[in-house]
Amino acid sequence: xxxxxxxxxxxxxxxxxxxxxxxxxxxxxxxxxxxxxxxxxxxxxxxxxxxxxxxxxxxxxxxxxxxxxxxxxxxxxxxxxxxxxxxxxxxxxxxxxxxxxxxxxxxxxxxxxxxxxxxxxxxxxxxxxxxxxxxxxxxxxxxxxxxxxxxxxxxxxxxxxxxxxxxxxxxxxxxxxxxxxxxxxxxxxxxxxxxxxxxxxxxxxxxxxxxxxxxxxxxxxxxxxxxxxxxxxxxxxxxxxxxxxxxxxxxxxxxxxxxxxxxxxxxxxxxxxxxxxxxxxxxxxxxxxxxxxxxxxxxxxxxxxxxxxxxxxxxxxxxxxxxxxxxxxxxxxxxxxxxxxxxxxxxxxxxx
Amino acid sequence: xxxxxxxxxxxxxxxxxxxxxxxxxxxxxxxxxxxxxxxxxxxxxxxxxxxxxxxxxxxxxxxxxxxxxxxxxxxxxxxxxxxxxxxxxxxxxxxxxxxxxxxxxxxxxxxxxxxxxxxxxxxxxxxxxxxxxxxxxxxxxxxxxxxxxxxxxxxxxxxxxxxxxxxxxxxxxxxxxxxxxxxxxxxxxxxxxxxxxxxxxxxxxxxxxxxxxxxxxxxxxxxxxxxxxxxxxxxxxxxxxxxxxxxxxxxxxxxxxxxxxxxxxxxxxxxxxxxxxxxxxxxxxxxxxxxxxxxxxxxxxxxxxxxxxxxxxxxxxxxxxxxxxxxxxxxxxxxxxxxxxxxxxxxxxxxx
Numbered sequence: 001x002x003x004x005x006x007x008x009x010x011x012x013x014x015x016x017x018x019x020x021x022x023x024x025x026x027x028x029x030x031x032x033x034x035x036x037x038x039x040x041x042x043x044x045x046x047x048x049x050x051x052x053x054x055x056x057x058x059x060x061x062x063x064x065x066x067x068x069x070x071x072x073x074x075x076x077x078x079x080x081x082x083x084x085x086x087x088x089x090x091x092x093x094x095x096x097x098x099x100x101x102x103x104x105x106x107x108x109x110x111x112x113x114x115x116x117x118x119x120x121x122x123x124x125x126x127x128x129x130x131x132x133x134x135x136x137x138x139x140x141x142x143x144x145x146x147x148x149x150x151x152x153x154x155x156x157x158x159x160x161x162x163x164x165x166x167x168x169x170x171x172x173x174x175x176x177x178x179x180x181x182x183x184x185x186x187x188x189x190x191x192x193x194x195x196x197x198x199x200x201x202x203x204x205x206x207x208x209x210x211x212x213x214x215x216x217x218x219x220x221x222x223x224x225x226x227x228x229x230x231x232x233x234x235x236x237x238x239x240x241x242x243x244x245x246x247x248x249x250x251x252x253x254x255x256x257x258x259x260x261x262x263x264x265x266x267x268x269x270x271x272x273x274x275x276x277x278x279x280x281x282x283x284x285x286x287x288x289x290x291x292x293x294x295x296x297x298x299x300x301x302x303x304x305x306x307x308x309x310x311x312x313x314x315x316x317x318x319x320x321x322x323x324x325x326x327x328x329x330x331x332x333x334x335x336x337x338x339x340x341x342x343x344x345x346x347x348x349x350x351x352x
Numbered sequence: 353x354x355x356x357x358x359x360x361x362x363x364x365x366x367x368x369x370x371x372x373x374x375x376x377x378x379x380x381x382x383x384x385x386x387x388x389x390x391x392x393x394x395x396x397x398x399x400x401x402x403x404x405x406x407x408x409x410x411x412x413x414x415x416x417x418x419x420x421x422x423x424x425x426x427x428x429x430x431x432x433x434x435x436x437x438x439x440x441x442x443x444x445x446x447x448x449x450x451x452x453x454x455x456x457x458x459x460x461x462x463x464x465x466x467x468x469x470x471x472x473x474x475x476x477x478x479x480x481x482x483x484x485x486x487x488x489x490x491x492x493x494x495x496x497x498x499x500x501x502x503x504x505x506x507x508x509x510x511x512x513x514x515x516x517x518x519x520x521x522x523x524x525x526x527x528x529x530x531x532x533x534x535x536x537x538x539x540x541x542x543x544x545x546x547x548x549x550x551x552x553x554x555x556x557x558x559x560x561x562x563x564x565x566x567x568x569x570x571x572x573x574x575x576x577x578x579x580x581x582x583x584x585x586x587x588x589x590x591x592x593x594x595x596x597x598x599x600x601x602x603x604x605x606x607x608x609x610x611x612x613x614x615x616x617x618x619x620x621x622x623x624x625x626x627x628x629x630x631x632x633x634x635x636x637x638x639x640x641x642x643x644x645x646x647x648x649x650x651x652x653x654x655x656x657x658x659x660x661x662x663x664x665x666x667x668x669x670x671x672x673x674x675x676x677x678x679x680x681x682x683x684x685x686x687x688x689x690x691x692x693x694x695x696x697x698x699x700x701x702x703x704x
Contacts, residue, residue, distance in 0.1 A: 048400060051428050055600045056597065059600075066430075067433065071442045072442075074442050076403050076430055076449050078429050079431065080428075083568060083596060083621075084422045084423055085422070087569060087620050088423040088620055090423045092422075121426075210561070216435060217439060228602065232602070235605040236605065237605060242435070247701050248411075248701045249409070250583045252584050252587055252695055253587040344603045344631070
């Protein structure tokens, strides 16, 4: 399937990427009351610890929620291993635990079973899904519908940003903060939908077989999701690192000229990446900076994808992934692949 | 530096890999009492959650401890993000939290500062280090010395297995279990030190530029650590996945003939990998199975690295990493690289 055939490659992914401003605006309008209700319940509860359970793209939304909860609520957070709870049959003590299962389909057996076990062990359970009638919702005490609408491309895009925004709204409402800043998101996403720099970058990476993405703090989930999107759609080997972890070993494998995408929000996460950017320049990596492009002196050899100014760092993951989704789409098309139907994958993956 | 020069490449890494049976036996003899004391304190405490903080190789030991605590103690566990606690300056509520910092050197600034902040927020803090006089120990309420002895190669080997065994002893003593099964480890490690299969595999991977490792449950930390060791020493792009996560997207990038190392312990983690192995066979991946080599019918195209029989699944990570350390060493030498001194790395990495 090529771009000229009756069923053009990537048409669903392209449409779903472009739909994101509308999805995010609609979610803000229609889901705020439901999210506020869950948040009120949590604010009046006595949860001491949050466990997040998810797989694939949803796992990156869970990682985003982990940073949000740690920095905004100050509660300890863990990413649960569904296999540990289900396969190893542990006896669990989950008093005072809030268990949050994040899933588009709400139908993966290990997630449903681990949620049931968390509930039996004393946790409050919350399902964040794009499937209000799913078995995961039925297994959970609380539910948030991200209202992303039907997603057809196997490569998830709009459901990811819808998950992020729903989690931002939840955690902001939980701590009693103003939800207003989220209203700036749809326009910021719109501005990043059709950047010529992304076309150029897809061309630059035309024959790239391996690529590294780097983030830190709030931009680390974006690095992970971008790497997954690139792997799913272009089949290249894309590895995501936090800036700190990269320095502990993997830095050795960055070759001269190796393509590295650094995702640097304005704010603290961005400034923490400055030493990483300096070492990558010394190594003569082929660098692209997404976000805070002022991290280096203007440099013709460094590609730059800016972000709209003024967005709070905690919101920037919702917009920064968008040009990287576009990059995955364009790179797949350059390689004559159909990102709507990656080889070997189905839309709903069931793991046990 | 080549193998024939006065200072042969990899001589420290080779010696430190070979030293592991002695290190593990010595730790069991000399550190058991200290570990038991910490375990007694924890058993009498009222800790409801465990947070583990670490970077690099130590982070894989922390991941192992996460599975152990979840399956053997039933407590919720999180892997902490040191950057969140330090850089974002969150106000934290860590009552009833046990904070475990795992570090060889005990000197990384972000780990020390985050441990101090966890302590100020109400957590009990435990440092697991190879440096009894380190600032991390000074910052912590409790300490376990893994007694690995000095490690000179930048690529950590004996300190990793010493961390794993110390954490196994701690968690077993905490739940009041028999520590005796650990006595079988040194001999099991010895049996895996000089396998001809590893030499053959290093030859088979001579021109490999990217490679995937897969684990599940207890073998997932081994997949992660093997990938890091390969990246550090051979500079290839090695990606580790849990079997479940691989099916959620990254499977698309496994090419026909792509090298994939599956780490499959006996027991539950191994049996969970059976469907993954089947899909990899369908894809004609170039597979190597470490551990439970009976996961496939005898198949000449599948390389096999067995493990000594009868070891409990929770102990198998301590032995399964050993042939993979050897593989990283041999592959580095094949490529005329010095694994003792990977480019761009120092023994102690300081991140903020």
